[in-house]
Amino acid sequence: MEEPKVSQKSPYRVKLEPGKKYYWCKCGESKTQPFCDGSHKEKGEFRSVPFEVFAEKEYYLCGCKKTKRPPYCDGTHNNI
Numbered sequence: 205m206e207e208p209k210v211s212q213k214s215p216y217r218v219k220l221e222p223g224k225k226y227y228w229c230k231c232g233e234s235k236t237q238p239f240c241d242g243s244h245k246e247k248g249e250f251r252s253v254p255f256e257v258f259a260e261k262e263y264y265l266c267g268c269k270k271t272k273r274p275p276y277c278d279g280t281h282n283n284i
């Protein structure tokens with residue numbers, strides 16, 4: 205199984221709003237981290253992760269791409 209690229213070894217802190225659909229980059233190749241820009245099409249088995257939020261606030265989205273709770277950071281980056 206292909207491994208995702210580690211785009212950074214820490215989460216991205218981003219302000220998100222309810223009512224919008226977001227697409228978290230899972231392959232690590234996107235130039236618009238932490239969001240998908242379609243680069244996964246070069247890396248066959250990866251798909252972006254669609255998600256929404258229910259409160260307007262800052263969220264920590266995984267940058268290492270190894271989280272067990274995508275798209276959110278779960279601390280796994282501390283073991284890389």
Ligand code: FES
Pocket residue numbers: 212213214215216265266267268269270271276277278279280281282
């Ligand atoms: S940045 Fe990936 S788990 Fe924290």
